[in-house]
Amino acid sequence: MSLLSEIFSDLFARQDHILTRMDPRTKLIIALGALCAVIFSRTAAFPLAVLVLCLAATLAVGVPKRLLGLRLAAPLGIALVLLVLQSVMAGTTPLWSFVALGAKVTVTREGLLVGLLLASRVLAGVSVMLLLSAVTPAHRIFHAMRMLGAPQGWVEIAMLMYRYIFVLLDLTAEVVAAQKVRLGYAGMRRGLSSAGQLGGTVILRAMDQAVSTNQAMRVRGYTGSIPLGPLPAFAAREGWILGAVGVALAGLFFATEALCK
Amino acid sequence: MAKGRTDFLLLLTLALALPSTGQAMHISEGILPPKWAALWYAIAIFFVAWGLRDLRVKSAREPFFKPMVGLIGAAVFVISCMPIPVPIAGTCSHPCGTGMAAILIGPTLSVVVSSVALLLQALFLAHGGLTTLGGNIVSMGIAGAFTGWAVFRLSRRAGLSPWAAAFLCGMFSDWATYAATSFELASALHGNSSFLHMFAAIGASFLPTQLPLGIFEGVVTAGVYRFIAVRRPSLLECLGVEARRCPLVPQKTGGAK
Numbered sequence: 001m002s003l004l005s006e007i008f009s010d011l012f013a014r015q016d017h018i019l020t021r022m023d024p025r026t027k028l029i030i031a032l033g034a035l036c037a038v039i040f041s042r043t044a045a046f047p048l049a050v051l052v053l054c055l056a057a058t059l060a061v062g063v064p065k066r067l068l069g070l071r072l073a074a075p076l077g078i079a080l081v082l083l084v085l086q087s088v089m090a091g092t093t094p095l096w097s098f099v100a101l102g103a104k105v106t107v108t109r110e111g112l113l114v115g116l117l118l119a120s121r122v123l124a125g126v127s128v129m130l131l132l133s134a135v136t137p138a139h140r141i142f143h144a145m146r147m148l149g150a151p152q153g154w155v156e157i158a159m160l161m162y163r164y165i166f167v168l169l170d171l172t173a174e175v176v177a178a179q180k181v182r183l184g185y186a187g188m189r190r191g192l193s194s195a196g197q198l199g200g201t202v203i204l205r206a207m208d209q210a211v212s213t214n215q216a217m218r219v220r221g222y223t224g225s226i227p228l229g230p231l232p233a234f235a236a237r238e239g240w241i242l243g244a245v246g247v248a249l250a251g252l253f254f255a256t257e258a259l260c261k
Numbered sequence: 262m263a264k265g266r267t268d269f270l271l272l273l274t275l276a277l278a279l280p281s282t283g284q285a286m287h288i289s290e291g292i293l294p295p296k297w298a299a300l301w302y303a304i305a306i307f308f309v310a311w312g313l314r315d316l317r318v319k320s321a322r323e324p325f326f327k328p329m330v331g332l333i334g335a336a337v338f339v340i341s342c343m344p345i346p347v348p349i350a351g352t353c354s355h356p357c358g359t360g361m362a363a364i365l366i367g368p369t370l371s372v373v374v375s376s377v378a379l380l381l382q383a384l385f386l387a388h389g390g391l392t393t394l395g396g397n398i399v400s401m402g403i404a405g406a407f408t409g410w411a412v413f414r415l416s417r418r419a420g421l422s423p424w425a426a427a428f429l430c431g432m433f434s435d436w437a438t439y440a441a442t443s444f445e446l447a448s449a450l451h452g453n454s455s456f457l458h459m460f461a462a463i464g465a466s467f468l469p470t471q472l473p474l475g476i477f478e479g480v481v482t483a484g485v486y487r488f489i490a491v492r493r494p495s496l497l498e499c500l501g502v503e504a505r506r507c508p509l510v511p512q513k514t515g516g517a518k
Contacts, residue, residue: 040295075387089459089462122291130387138384200485200487206336207332217328
């Protein structure tokens, strides 16, 4: 569970770095633009370029390689599955064949290219998200989403959830440790029973916390809506950054698409 | 025959290559083509708006409701991070949690909570993504929550005990999530090959792990429900499982004249 807390922590986003100092709205718009360009790309070159740039930036911010590898493990597996699936299921031009477990498997040229494109899109998209979360605290991303039209009710729920996830993760870690000491996970039957008790405990504690939070908020004048305050003005400097990065991304997109057609 | 063998090999590859079945419930960033991503977003936005409308109406009636939904959302999110052993796959996975959320706060609010949880998972765990958020909300939030809620209600009306109803809710919400995910993936990725062929291949690749995982999620959901019902039955009344005045809601004081 401490690992989960580490993963959800916005520790790196609080460091002093050129990327962490940027307005979260600028970063969110750039991330969305990059993601759109990635899914519109027709060759693997642009997504791979985005992947390299984002991974380099994430490491430059100081995210440990171990944490980066941990976060990328699942998408890597998914990318591999996509590559295999598309290579042997799509396309008509045989590239090579092999026999496995008595069955002939044919890898096609078109399938391999589509598989590479999809795999590179997955990895590029994930790396964009990793960079965004590494340089922007979650509550600032939620605030930035208000500018893009996210409803206030949704933002309030998001901020409450994010705030209390850490409290409940700590509680869960304590309960799991206590259950393990009492052999609560020795065997399938006891494990499932312990998991049910753990889930119930977390929900009951969440309700107790909700009562306390509600009382505390009412004392501060809460009447059903959390005041989120106005968004700060968008600085001219941020506009320049947005324009420069946008032009660079567009240039990279069209150059890679033209060169690798 | 050769085709059948190739399919078998494919399913084997998929079953072995999927790093963790729990992560496979989310469609990863970049997989969905733009038109499919837009379609699932449009459907998801409608349901999220419906959930937010419910939230607004209920919290206008009772301000306690919003913190309660936020906290239950956080709890369900944490529970969805709990590892569950999957013996057939020889690995661990985690529950979706949407069935449980649907019992506790209803399906429309579960969609809202799921949308937040999915965004957090996309940002911090690299599960899912922004362009696939709509698709993931449809499969986890909408299909999972509405199926779970409907199964729970129908089971209760059919006279099943709350534990049995909670078990079926957890199990079917999990399976519905994977069925919807398979549908979304197959519709986006089948290309020139048959949609049904791709749907069957993806669905079958989930079967070895999701069949037992769905049952385990049902057991855990029933366990959670039982624990709450025994330790704090007032909570289930508060959440509308029983139509009585919620004792946890702070009562309005008479006020000074």
